[in-house]
Amino acid sequence: MKSVLCVVAFSTLAVSSVIQQSPESRKPLVSSAALEHDITSKNLFKRAKQLYKIAELGVEEYGHPTRVIGSKGHVGTVDYVQNTLSKLAHYYDVSNQTFEAVTGNILNSSLTLGDDLLPASAMSLTPPTKDKAPVNGPLVLVANLGCDESDYPANTTGSIALISRGECPFGQKSANAGKAGALAAVVYNNIAGNLSGTLGQPEANHVATFGITLEEAQPYITDLKAGKDIPASAYIDAIVKVVATTNVMAQTRGGDQDNCVMLGGHSDSVTEGPGINDDGSGTIALLEIAVHLAKYKVNNCVRFAWWAAEEEGLLGSDYYVSQLSEEENLKIRLFMDYDMLASPNFAYQVYNATNAVNPVGSEELRDLYTDYYTAHGQNFTYIEFNGRSDYDAFIVAGIPAGGIATGAEGVKTEDEVALFGGTAGDWYDPCYHQLCDDLTNLAIDAWEFNSKLIAHSVATYAISFDGFPKRIKTPGVKRNKLRQSNYLYHGPDLVM
Structure with missing residues (x-):
């Protein structure tokens, strides 16, 4: 009788050991150093070339490469993201949202x-x-x-x-x-x-x-x-x-599903061009990081998003946030926006997201970015947190948010030339919203550096939210103050 009991006990331990040594559990815990090391300019540019070929699918209808919503170029972009993620189905739950948008x-x-x-x-x-x-x-x-x-x-x-x-x-x-x-x-x-x-x-x-x-x-x-x-x-x-268009999301199966770090960029371009910097640079950086993150274990869940119809007025991110229940809203500890990371006449820009007028935690995220630039001997500048990109819906809904960028149609100053090099008096991206936003419109070194910073932001919060403010159930209260003061944008274009 004792021997039978011993066999049962041994079998139980063996099963337990198998469970504990699942492939996911044997992966190393993600670290900033490891994930940053995985990101190379060579691989980023390789994906950029693929994205430009996809933009060329729009030539038949529009007469030039484009990835505007409703075009074959945008459908191809969504397919490219989904197909890449489908190879990582063991690691991510991949989902999409289809909604109607005006273009x-x-x-x-x-x-x-x-x-x-x-x-x-x-x-x-x-x-x-x-x-x-x-x-x-x-x-x-x-x-x-x-x-x-x-x-x-x-x-x-x-x-x-x-x-x-x-x-x-x-x-x-x-x-x-x-x-x-x-x-x-x-x-x-x-x-x-x-x-x-x-x-x-x-x-x-x-x-x-x-x-x-x-x-x-x-x-x-x-x-x-x-x-x-x-x-x-x-x-x-x-x-x-009116066209039907699609958001794509990918969430790690591992990690605390009630505490998620979320990051996103938009998958569409304007009608006028292929959008390889705006926001092909963000689309590709997120996809490359998602691929390499699958090598590692995470303590907190990581949720990636590729938004549709940003160029039409932040429609994809607005729709996503509007569909969140209060419970699901509170699971998102912070949202990080990555839109335009490789502008040729770049500045390293950090959204000046303070806790005074935004959900608490936005300033802590801002400081993570500035600490990284400082630690790596890079200059940076603060820019307005004024609703021009997909972070807007999140802060309105009480979710801490922030991000980095390299500049759009703003004019570079002499002071910024002293900090970053480049040409004073020119736009940060001289091809912003134009046909020339193609493979020649990328500051490769800046793109790689910012992509490594994104990897650092993902790894930091995938490991721990220690010291980061907890979510509270008072969405949007502080943001309303900013809404009432000279609010010129909802998306990349002026609205007033």
């Missing part, structure tokens, strides 16, 4: 005021002019900022309305112009610089809408105030449509 394509446009053909930009999600043909009428100056229907004079009917930027969204100005009978609208900037914005969610009263600079507008404003008549002609051929 647009401006095929052609022109604006003539008086005798001058202006270099105007048609606004994102603008409708076309009537019958997709030129419309002609007098230029009419709108009072105040065009935010109230009473700002539009009686002679707006049949005219092209000239409106100042400010106070309310561009979409509201366009709709008010349409209600007043305008054939088209031209919004001019109220500060120096170009004006490229979005009308946002389409509505019936929107009219074809352009953006111009204050310098371009000033002579016409002066003439109109002096009572002069200015003939105008506007033309936009554009398509606005």
